[in-house]
Amino acid sequence: MPELPEVETTVRALREPLIGRTIIAVHNDWPRHVGMPGLPELQTRIRGQRIERIDRRGKYLVFTLNSGETLIIHLKMTGHLSVVDQDAPPDPYAHTIFVLDQGQELRFRDPRKFGRVYLARDRYEILGSLGPEPLEPAFTVEVLCRRLKGRKRALKPLLLDQGFIAGVGNIYADEALYYAGLHPQRRADSLSEADVTALHASIRQVLQTGIEREGASIDRYVKPDGSKGDMQNAVAVFQRTGQPCYGCETGIVQRIVLGGRSTHFCPICQT
Numbered sequence: 001m002p003e004l005p006e007v008e009t010t011v012r013a014l015r016e017p018l019i020g021r022t023i024i025a026v027h028n029d030w031p032r033h034v035g036m037p038g039l040p041e042l043q044t045r046i047r048g049q050r051i052e053r054i055d056r057r058g059k060y061l062v063f064t065l066n067s068g069e070t071l072i073i074h075l076k077m078t079g080h081l082s083v084v085d086q087d088a089p090p091d092p093y094a095h096t097i098f099v100l101d102q103g104q105e106l107r108f109r110d111p112r113k114f115g116r117v118y119l120a121r122d123r124y125e126i127l128g129s130l131g132p133e134p135l136e137p138a139f140t141v142e143v144l145c146r147r148l149k150g151r152k153r154a155l156k157p158l159l160l161d162q163g164f165i166a167g168v169g170n171i172y173a174d175e176a177l178y179y180a181g182l183h184p185q186r187r188a189d190s191l192s193e194a195d196v197t198a199l200h201a202s203i204r205q206v207l208q209t210g211i212e213r214e215g216a217s218i219d220r221y222v223k224p225d226g227s228k229g230d231m232q233n234a235v236a237v238f239q240r241t242g243q244p245c246y247g248c249e250t251g252i253v254q255r256i257v258l259g260g261r262s263t264h265f266c267p268i269c270q271t
């Protein structure tokens, strides 16, 4: 699933072709793609609206429209957005298509159909439950410390909880825990001050590296232009099961299932 760095890469690539464009129609062959307000109302309300800004919040793409309404898209498992000419070959997996002025369209390709589109008058209806944005200056060591306090959950599922921290998914959670030297099953309330400082730094570092490398093309993720990111070449533990740890060189990367998710770690470096 695209995580913060993959969504950020997508947002950055879409700004140039989309800001200032007007949406003139929405085509859709999978009405459940629209989470709110329902397809017919979305089609009516969005027509004629101009895209003024594109931002990211957690794993959501947030399009500010000139009416003040917000178009919000979550890519979920297999979603992909691209801007193409309207006469480009049709894509049977582009279940929602935003037809734009100047002969182009924004295609939401989504083979697994788990993605969602929302049109909100108040964006906090969709985004209000998200935890802090990990790369924002407001996300300090003290904030992380306060949020961990009294939490009995294991670190890995807690990092995946979007209400705890926004944007971290399976890849970057495993990587952040590795660089912090913390076992994914460690109880959140067992961390020392030094542990929290290390975790705070490692979360930011792996996400920043992911953005610099334009995302991890491990499953299906590719950039809007169809090319791959490069983060898959820089992972320390994710899907490196059975291979030697780069850090200690004696540990072998292990895989366990935690909260239903594959989890990778070095049993020597992470305690």
Ligand SMILES: [Zn+2]
Pocket (backbone or CB within 6 Å): 245, 246, 247, 248, 249, 250, 251, 266, 267, 268, 269, 270
């Ligand atoms: Zn190791």
